[in-house]
Amino acid sequence: MINRILFLMFLMLAACKPDPEKDLFTEVPSSHSQINFENTLQDSKTLNALDYMYFYDGGGVSAGDINNDGLPDIYFTANKGPNKLYLNKGNFIFEDITDKAGVSGNSDWNTGTVMVDINGDGLLDIYVCAVVGILGFEGHNELFINNGDLTFSEQSAQYNLNIKSQANNVAFFDYDKDGDLDMYLLNEGKHSAESFGPASNRFIISEGNGDRLLRNDNGKFIDVSKEAGIYSGVNSYGLGVAVADFNNDGWDDIYVSNDFHEDDYYYINQKNGTFSEQLKSRFGKVSRYSMGNDVADINHDGFPDVITLDMMPEEEQFSKSTLSDNDIKYHKIRANLGYSPQFARNMLQINQKGDYFTEIAFYSGVEATDWSWAPLLADYNQDGELDLFVTNGIYRRFNDLDYLKTYTDLATKKNISASRLYDQKALELMPKGAVHNYFYKGNSNLKFEDKSGVWHKNTPTESSGAAYADLDNDGDLDLIINNYNAKPSILKNNSKNNAFLKLSFNAPTKNKFALGTKVIAYHKGQLQFRQLYTSRGFQSSVEPIIHFGFAQEKEIDSLLIIWPDNTSELFKNVKTNQTLVIKPSAKRQIVNYATLFQTNKPWFKKVNDTSFLNINHVENKFSEFDTQTLIPYKVSTQGPAFAVADINNDGKKDLFIGGSTRVEANLYLQNNDHIQLLTPSFFKEDALSEDVDAIFFDADNDGDLDLMVISAGNEFHRKSEPLKDRLYINNGKGKFSKSMDALPIYYENGAFVRTNDVDKDKWLLGEEFRTNSGSEPNGIRSMKSPKDPPFFHSDTYLHPPATWNTQIPHARGGVMNYWFYLLSEGSSGTNDNGDSYNIQPIGIEKGADIIYLASTVYFTALV
Template identity: 30%
Template sequence: WKSAGADIPGEANGELSYDLHLWGSGLDTVISGLSGNYASVPAVLFNENQSYQWMIEARDGYSVTASREIFTFTYNRQAFEDISGNGLAIDDGYSEGVAWGDYDDDGDLDLFVANIINQNNLFYDNDGDGTFTQLSSGPVVNDGGFSYGGHFVDYDQDGDLDLYVINRGQGVAQANFLYDNDGGVFSKNTTSLIASEAAPSWSGAWADYDHDGYPDLFLANFNAANYLYHNNGDGTFERILSGDIVTDVAASLGCAWGDYDNDGDADLFVANFDPNFAGGPGQNNALYRNNGDGSFSKITAGAIVNDGGSSAGASWGDYDNDGDLDLFVTNYFDENNFLYENNGDGSFTPITAGIMVNDGGLSVGSAWGDYDNDGDLDLFVGDDGGANRLYENLGGGNFTAIEGVNIVNTPGRSNGAAWIDYDRDGDIDLFVANGDATPQSNSLYRNRMNSANRFLQLHLDGNASNYDAIGAKVRVKARIDGQPVWQLREASSQSGYNSHSSYEFYFGLGDAIAADTLAIYWPSGWVQVLTDVPAGQFLTIAEDSQRVVGLNGGKAVPEHFELRQNYPNPFNPATVIEYQLPDDSAVRLSVFNLLGQRVVTLVNARQPAGVYEVRWDGRDASGRPLASGIYLYRLETPAYSQSRKLVLLR
């Protein structure tokens, strides 16, 4: 406001003071004793996106004069706060990729950042209070290199996260880095095949493609054949030398595993670039379908592998909540990005309308995440020279670009990006790796929306599956805004461009107070189902190898209820009972003796439609072995009941 003048001649203006009156949207307050011609007002006084009014009164000790004007404003709070100074290095650097993982097993996510131009990589220990401590000793942060990305992965299945770093080299191929974790202390492994073979690797991704319980490694190489390493389970690897997946030569920049056909095994998408890196036409991307026997079939039909483009990365995510993985692909050189909707039959429909696929730009990184916890996936896209983009999912396949927030207003060259809940407050935060050929500070944006929407978060510990549960899928059903909504997430070691968002699962539940159904589809084939899970939790769930329910992958939704004969029968020591459900239902599966006494309940839960298996080891509810003889097993639902006989032989 403009300073007033004193009413009494000879009185100094320095004796003037001002009262600021603020009112509206439940606020009515006065801030007195102000001097000068402006005031700083605490943001906590205001509610987000609400309108307020204000006026000024001037005092000179003799009289009070009110301003003739009343002003109106709307408070738009920043949804994200850049907290890069909270222990994170803000020095300019050349950062490409990011990986999050709890390397020290203290319950919070720590951060690795990959740098190029032979800079040392960065490692930050999460202190658990919203701050980080930068680590300065050890090989991880002193090896230099031309690093593009990294993955936390327990490749040797000893219970802690090891670290694998992707190096492209500068002018000459460079071996990647492998760091073995021993109780939170890393040592460099130089003898492993995956750390000794030099290659022009631009990115990589882990998945247990053959279901042997050990994560395997794919490397995307630039203008060279790509590499697939099979994990032998004894700490060693074997490079696969046959098949299109390792003989195709392309300018591969990105890769992402995802079970797009819902048959229970990991398929692979590879993003290919312009081989001359000069803004010319890019190459077609590649999609390899896992045949389930350790081999892959190259998909040759459809826009997803024939669109061309200078593609840098790809992110799988079920943005339309229809139960299958859709795909977003970033393109460089002012090309439009690609969005492919999964049709559920192994094919994809390219989406050509909407802002997400018509923005152009120098797009590199991408990351799906429900930042507003409303029950659908939103999308961040990082740009290597222009403005970053944040698209809010409005439902029904529609997105809108969010403007006026620091995430999209911060200029620079952004590459990898990852959503995580680093502060465990229930909403996901965003890390963006910046720099590339121009040094720039990285950014960590804390989500401060304080939305009334609820959440559910999970961490899985594999048992029969790989320890990190890479490839596990979680489906959550909740009633949001009065409607039943199913959501799907899949654990992945790589998404977007050289980004690893940890193996945690983040679900927004909107106004739901609980998840009606939580179904975990483990890579081993087992399915665990929980019902009526309260919102507002971070859960750690271990794969149960005793009382577990397994889904026969690849089968269509059944048309009717059925309880099938167990096999083998007679049996010793264990048998499998199979049944099918045509729709979501409360289920109880029990075993009875010939006196009609229930000896054990194998399943007592609400389950989604599907074909299920239960393995029974011939023990009662207390774990005691039962005697040889004939027993009955019964499937009960509100709409169906059936019993069959089985024979236990000791």
């Protein structure tokens, strides 16, 4: 008893231990920083959010050292101006030099900004985007060329970059490998009849809101969008652009986030001045309202991964009152119109060696951050793992369901129409949308730990553009955030104990800052990968440096620098806690990407057997979402069942492939050089059943393999014949006949069948959760005595929790629902013996492994 008390006291003390990274960031007050900029906007009768859907999106920020004094400076855009440039004086004190520098801007509506050395003179210039041509907005994108004396000259016309469009931001990169910087122009969308048409409308050129690729020809930027394969269509809704070499072939590619129904774009560089858009073949799904994005290697394999943000709230209150995904009919319409699957949440796409991407946001815990704008992946705590910062919030929530219900009321619409789409009361109906920004700590297992409120206090804001930079030159990354109707947030990074390595570059080309350079840091058998690009997040650009964190390491094994021309050089035994300025040496070597980024050899090879071409699963069209609106996922498409065994004792494996409802199953025999469909088929009479699992085993102990097929499907109702499972008896020569009396009469939504070899006569059936029939799952049934009823019911438990609900699909066996919940989520209470328990959560994945073993090994041995 004393030991138990001491143990509990130890746990309590451990729980009270403060987080060693508490207050990793401290906000620098404007009274100290002297940054008094504010992006101030108010709804008016001539311009408001009912007229312009991007009215509340906010402004951007760019960071970089404009005077080469070693301290990064800051430029902010204000939607209605003026923009502001602040010179870093050290110690987080800044001087407003906007007027002196001549960079306030003259456009009516400003958006994104990028610092870039566009003319290769070693001085950072400033490019500012503008929305022009709608709502009376005048102006053009502006290019401020650095004169080297803290003054700038607006020269966009000389470079052919005085573009008039609905620009959101740009990305500079050398896509054609000629040594200078080209530009991708990201444009916002505009609703129209054509923009809501089929996906093929992206080929209808739009001068106002179609994206553009501009090639740098000796200082003149030429629009090459059409010949390069870039979509410039009427359904472009660009809100984020990232550049990276996604497939590690030495040529940089492009990822574009699009708002609303338009797919994101994934452009692969073809090395000949053109791009191939490949989103549909490389991504399974994307965010629906894709906002800002970022690209970085999260899992240390040398291939850049992608994160896109959306508007899925974390808090239950907003989750239930927010317009999110449409019903299944909308998704079918989208598919018919040529679009890819979309879902209204953040997406974290893991790059699988350049071949395809696996989406893991739910697994990683970053799927819901509310109305989010800028994701910035960087190692903020310098422990060697990438962390995530997300800006958040909007002045008013357009997608609030209560507001939409009122706003779409006929009387309300009539009043708004009578006043030119402006009605102060109508705007006031929109609830406010201030939300705290998110901080996530990265871990080595692809999981992110929410550190919001720990690394920095949770203050509701309306933040949009953001950038990171080492503002005080102490080696860690600070944050600059452009807020809506408020002064910017300058967050000082207080990381003290962990080591860093900071790199900048000086190249002898027009690409002076060497944008596109890759750096691989090797240490103790692990690698960290970075690529230098500054356009990140939303409407913003970061300081043009590469930053690594190395925890407590004083020295790393080596650094591999891969320059934009695909030459490389290796530095060994590199000390940490230093800043290096690297120039290309004469001893560079050409990179062999096939050797450097080796991919695993495939475990399987494709067999060119034309017999397999006849095997094609056909799924029936049925959607249970129409009648069961709260069902979490479809249970009518759980097939096809598949089983392999030698059924005719010829030494070759044969195949059973189940069918969906109204499609008969098939059995294929393997011959010397091909497979052959067994005819006539004895499954035709059971074609109405949906086959979800099957297994070959010796059911009658006669030495040959019989076949058990499990039936399911939400298409059927109570006591429907197609829900009956089936046992087919083998006559020893591969000919099967259906056994009519071996199974009890029950009508259940099956899930799986398993066997074991304890007595050679025991097998189990597991049932899925509730179907249209309204019947409850009966858990697991033993087939040692197959006509006995299922015995693992909830009423066999001594103290079943009041909240136990077998309809929740935590596991496919209803008997294990609560077990799975306890293991994955954790809980406390009283067990069957009356003793108290406190179970710590181990997560869904580990819990699923345990439940799977229970259902396939441990339980089977007890029956």
